[in-house]
Amino acid sequence: MNVKSIRSRPRIVFVKVKEALSRSGLPDLDYALNPYMGCWHSCIYCYARIYTWYREAAENWGEVIVVKENITSILRREVKYKARGVVGVGTITDAYQPVEAVYKLTRKSLEILFSAKFHASIQTKNPLILRDLDLLVENKNLVDVGFTITTLDSQVAKIIEPRAPPPKARAKALETIASHGVETWVFMGPIIPGYNDDDASIEELVRLAKETNSIFYYDKLRVKDFMLKGDHVLRSSALKSKYYNWNKLFSKIEHYCRIYNVKCLPGMEYKQEKPSTTLDKFLKRK
């Protein structure tokens, strides 16, 4: 293992992998491709740490980024014998987090996928994706791009997504990509009681979906063990979410989607979650 660092943080670790395309548990995706593990954006709600096998990155979320240095050579081999399908790019990391500017593994992977006629479904929070606009436009029949925007309020975003690019920058990047005819979507998730469940937040994002001709996906906060530990910022929201009237919130979202005539779908409805200590179990322990 070779350890280097970019500026002072994060710590960059290089690993060799045996597989590039892994089977995805999401019904809309056949495969998942994650050129990195860990994510500099450090969203406080990030579930990806639970699915990250590289322990140091999982336990020091945002501080350690693992670069799969041989992923493109493995991918080049795999696309020759694996059945064509839809590849989720960045399912447990943001494939356009800052390290991508240096290593370009996401761009190189996309080039390989497109030349083999695989479809890429990219989800990101980072306008760095605009660097690859040429590639996206050239292959617009093989790609869709989703931006996760939980709120357009930069103050709220700073609390819950401390190192991710400001939401307005994400919205602008989404507009640019959509204006080039690439299929786009907005992912409003997680919706966290007390942070981004107000009417204004929902309406603004539905309107953005309308303006960019994007599908609007939404998802509620899914309570995980790490949120309940110590003084985690989301602890009270996580506890509150147990009694929260989610159906009322979803009706409100559907209401705005009807007003703006936007296609709205629950984003994570089919996600297969790993068993985790639920809030129920937590409360029983108390």
Ligand code: SF4
């Ligand atoms: S951008 Fe995505 S993968 Fe990265 S920390 Fe945030 S939620 Fe996790």
